[in-house]
Amino acid sequence: MDDSKIIELYFERSEKAIEETQAKYDKLCVCIANNILNNEEDAKECCNDTYLKVWNTIPPLRPASLYAYISKVVRNTALHKYEYYHAQKRNNEFDMLLSELEECFNTSDNIEVIIDNSVISNAISEFLYSIKNEARNIFIQRYYYSESIRNLCNHYGMSKSKIESMLHRTRIKLKEYLEKEGISL
Numbered sequence: 001m002d003d004s005k006i007i008e009l010y011f012e013r014s015e016k017a018i019e020e021t022q023a024k025y026d027k028l029c030v031c032i033a034n035n036i037l038n039n040e041e042d043a044k045e046c047c048n049d050t051y052l053k054v055w056n057t058i059p060p061l062r063p064a065s066l067y068a069y070i071s072k073v074v075r076n077t078a079l080h081k082y083e084y085y086h087a088q089k090r091n092n093e094f095d096m097l098l099s100e101l102e103e104c105f106n107t108s109d110n111i112e113v114i115i116d117n118s119v120i121s122n123a124i125s126e127f128l129y130s131i132k133n134e135a136r137n138i139f140i141q142r143y144y145y146s147e148s149i150r151n152l153c154n155h156y157g158m159s160k161s162k163i164e165s166m167l168h169r170t171r172i173k174l175k176e177y178l179e180k181e182g183i184s185l
Helices: 003-011 016-037 040-057 066-085 093-102 111-116 118-130 133-143 149-156 160-180
Strands: none
Touching (some): 003 066, 016 066, 040 066, 093 160, 118 160, 133 149, 133 160, 149 160
16 A cells, blocks of 8 residues: 555544554564564564554654654664663674764764754765765665664675775765764764
8 A cells, every 4th residue: 555545544543554554564664673672572562662653643743754754663662672671781783883883973972862963864864865875775774774784795795894894984974074064073
């Protein structure tokens, strides 16, 4: 079913909206949540929480892209669950992923809080649209969807060192871009 029709079902308060959302986006939601939580059971729970949050926010919200909206909601839900489970524990693959991004920012602040800041978020978006599609897609899949290096290698048919090198160069360019834009954290 088309996203605009699914959104209309939400506005009609039809329970079919959740069924259609789940049918269309369940694999995406499980993938995003599992990449962050590394636990399929918790990932499925996040998906259910996501569908409830979407139900509670549409209406009044009318997202321009249901795909992007659901991706954001499931990612944030998984991040909150991750923070809850790992409040005292560290050294997880997701922590490593965040530490990779921290080299772009000269701060001890929480990296998720920094990225949620709209000025910085807009600057990062502008930067990403200024680089090659392949580098942008790999960067987004790694740092937004929390995709593993191994999965990126398989998806793009590249070696681990090529992917890691590409990500490293992109992070350096991002840091330089943010500094040039006067955003120093």
